[in-house]
Amino acid sequence: MPFLDKIQLWAEERPHDTAVVVGSxxxxxxxxxxAAAALPGQSTNTTVLAEPNSSQFIERYAAAVAGERRCAVLDPQWPAPMIEDVTARIRAAAVPATGKDELVDGDPSSTFLIGLTSGTTSIPKAFTRSRRSWQVSFEASIEFFGLSQDDRTLAPGPLSASLNLYALSECLYAGAAFHTLPTFDVGDAHAAISHDGITRLVLAPTILRLLSERGLAGDVDASGIRSIICAGSKLDARTLEAARRWAPHAAIYEYYGASELSFVSGTRLAAGQPLDASGTGIGSPFPGVDLGILDDAGRSLADGEHGNISVRSGMVSNGYLWGDDGQALRCLDGWFTVGDQGYLDRGTLHILGRRSDMIITSGKNVYPHEVELALASVPGIELAVAAGAPDDIRGQKVIAGVVPAYGAVTATQLRSGLDGLLARDKRPLQYFLLSELPMTDRGKVSRKVLLDWIKNHDPRAQPLA
Incomplete structure (x- = not known):
């Protein structure tokens, strides 16, 4: 059961307590x-939601998974043709609704959510999750993050993003108040923190940095925040330092997971605890997760050996409605992997990135993720993107684009800044100053777009001497 039986329980025990706040x-x-119980049932077993954050969205979401119904949540910012295409595909897989419209959870093994994840084509892959998989995930994350009914969680991003949709669902399950915003706005987020007694933040590191730095500049009191949960990319030293100053009493959590696998590993940084910002480590196995590194034949690899990050847990998705290319989610003798590469070192998982992103230069394997983490730790660098460009001598050469945090930056500064952070044979041979991040039309950072800019002499990527 995901959370409907829990909503019924909290409504009986604490009917007038706050469950959800969306702006005002x-x-x-x-x-x-x-409100959810009063919504009419759909004619099919599947509801598609593609709309901005609102209390009505949350009501519809709860109603859409009643019984053994299922829901797909799409990003309303997608291009209209993509929303129409994905909606048509989902509806083609729907069947007539059966049973009553009561606000109760269906069979734990039944599908309740259709998730969308990026693929190699313009149409995202669609995977499914059972009610049981999220119940297991809730129990694990509540334990790991220490979520209690006294917490007030703010997830300021769109509920169409899995990070925020999960945070909402987790709070509904745990009986903890959930807060979000109709649209993201720094001032509105600060107002919620100041006036709503927010104790817990769920957000990406880039949003944490924005809230922290502007919160410090505007003297926004964040001393009541007890925990900060970050995901989507690894924390960098600048973000952590700003968050520590702004929210001095908060434990900061970061975790690694995948849409199809759910949680894989995580770490907790107590207030004041330092971060290995340039490292690739991202904690120990999440509660309820068996974690291993396997080769392509499914053989377990020893500590320090690179291979497929693989898990056994009750949180893994059921598979795909469409988009399964045989490589996205693989099962290796009971272990599941999405192809992310990494290694274990005394129980700590180190993430190297997707094999498809690997750069082979002069016979050596270099993962862009390692390069990007090291460059992001160089003073004066806001963000970095690394890629492999064709090279007649080496096969590929490592190149990198950087967005400076402030002032000017030179290639010499970057080269010297990597001393002690990155092995010499992994360092970029060429640097570019970026006026903006290379993004796909779906809003994801793209190494291919960076290479296209460089090939076409795009003014957004200027060579650094």
Whole structure:
């Protein structure tokens, strides 16, 4: 059961307590239960939601997974043709709805969520999750993050993003108040933290840096925040330093996971605890997860050996509705992997990145993720993107684009800044100053776009001497 039985329980035990806040709109537990229960059932077993954050969205989401129904949440910022295409594909797989419209959870093994994840084509892959997989995930994350009913969680991003949709669902399951915003705005997020008694943040590192730095500049009090959960990319030293100053009492969590695998590993940094910002380590196995590094034949590899990051857990998705190319989610003798590469070192998982991103230069394997983490730790660098460019002598050469945090930056500064952070044979041979990050039309950082800019002499990527 994901969370509907829990909503019924909290509505009986604490009917007037706050369940959800979206901007100025507030729902109590009884109000959420009654509003969701009053929504008419759909003619098919599948509801597609593609809309901005609102209390009505949350009501519809709860109603859409009643019984053994299922829901797909799409990003409303996608291009209209993509939304139409994905919606048509999902509806083609739907069947007529059966059973009553009561706000209760269906069979734990049944599908309740259709998730979308990026693929090699313009159409995202669609995978499914069972009710049981999220219940297991809730129990594990509540334990790991220490979520309690006294917490007030703010996830300021769009609920169409899996990080925020999961945070909402986790809070509904745990009986903890969940706060979000109709659209992301730094001032509105600060106002919620100041006036709503927020104790817990769930957000990407880039948003944490923005809130922390502007919060410090604007003297926004964040001393009541007890925990900060980050995912989506690895924390960098500048973000951590700003967050420590702004929210001095907060434990900071970062974790690694994949849409199809759920949680894999995580780490907790107590208030004041330092971060290995240039390293690739991202904690120990998540509660309930068996973690191993396997080769392509499914053989277990020893500490320090690179291979497929693989898990056994009850949180893994069921598979795909479409988009399964045989490589996206593989099962190796009971172990599941999405092809991310890494290694274990005394129980700590180190992430190297996707094999498809690997650069082979002069016979050596270099993962862009390692290069990007090291460059992001160089003073004065905001963000970095690394890639492999064709090279007649080496096969490929490592190149990197950087977005400076402030002032000017030179190639000499970058080269000297990598001393002690990155092996010489992994260092970029050429640097480019980026006026913006190379992004796909779906808003994801793209190494291919960076290479296209360089090949076409795009003014957004200027060579650094």
């Amino acid at each position: 709109s507030r729902l109590t537990w009884a109000g959420l239960r009654d």
